[in-house]
Amino acid sequence: MQNSKIFRAVTPLEDDCLQVEMESGCTVRLDMHRRLQSVRFGLLRNQEVFRSVGTDGYRLIFYQESSEVLEISAATFMDLLAVDRTQ
Numbered sequence: 693m694q695n696s697k698i699f700r701a702v703t704p705l706e707d708d709c710l711q712v713e714m715e716s717g718c719t720v721r722l723d724m725h726r727r728l729q730s731v732r733f734g735l736l737r738n739q740e741v742f743r744s745v746g747t748d749g750y751r752l753i754f755y756q757e758s759s760e761v762l763e764i765s766a767a768t769f770m771d772l773l774a775v776d777r778t779q
Contacts, residue, residue, distance in 0.1 A: 697749030698766040704743045710752065712769070722772060735762055 701713040708725040724742075727733045736742045736754065741762070744755040752764040764772070 695750075698769075699747040699749055699752065702745050702747050702752050704745050708742070710745060712752070715749070720773065722769070726776075727772070733762070 697715050699712060700715050703711040703713075705711055705721075708723065708728060710722045710724060712720045712722060714720065724733065724736060728737045735756075738756070741754050741756050746753050746755070750766060752769065753760050754762040
């Protein structure tokens with residue numbers, strides 16, 4: 693089986709959301725607002741870090757001073773879409 697890319701592009705939006713374009717052509721809007729209060733994603737409260745998001749096709753990657761500081765794998769992304777663990 694070939695290791696196909698999952699993500700085509702990601703754009704940070706003003707309201708703590710990520711607009712993620714999938715390789716399938718679908719676009720998904722992921723609301724990160726409540727997740728920013730968690731330890732896991734708290735670093736993303738820094739808007740410079742949140743807005744630095746990019747993708748290598750397999751992960752959503754956040755940077756600080758040119759270094760990777762946080763990543764969201766495709767599996768974690770799907771979990772974030774499916775289950776709201778902030779409640």
